[in-house]
Amino acid sequence: MNIEQIYKDSGALLSGHFILSSGNHSPNYLQSAKVLEDPKRAELLATALADMIKSSGIKIDTVCAPALGGVIAGYELARALGVRSIFVERKEGKMELRRGFEVAKGENILICEDIITTGGSALEASDIIESLGANVVGFAALANRGFCKREGTQNSPKPECKLPTNKPLFALADFEFEIYEPSNCPLCKEGSTAIKPGSRGN
Ligand code: ZN
8 A cells, every 4th residue: 555645645745845843844744634534545544554553463452542633543543443442632731531531450552643743642642541550552643754663664763752662653654754944944945935734724
């Protein structure tokens, strides 16, 4: 399966001149929600990710996603794995398990995101789940921005990666983009203006 082509075809992999959430500029941007707007495509991707996870032999009882970004990916992955789906969400900046969701002591939980950049939200989700007595057995995402090491590659995690190195990260593909500091951005030097896709239309 050509993951990059699927992202391109769905309008999720953008080319141009973008401001990343870090404030740096890049000629590429992943608009992850776009790849999930077609439920059939979401199912296809989640099934491929589930197959990868199943072949690892890790036992999973429940998939937990950090809201909002991870919710659809987490739900589809849980469906493909045949397990329960829950999510954690921020309340006044702090990640919490709400809405009547519960986890049992010793329950095996996989944290799922749509995309792992540095893994900050996934780590916060993991911390809250573990504080409730459940086991976080690993992390999953449809796409990995290449800061963290995904299973099946020999890459080393970059210093920006916040995920624990003793737990696996399952992802379908690495998307490593050129990143420029705004003061040293060749696209800016050519005279183009960077845009922030996430806030377009707001
Ligand atoms: Zn620029």
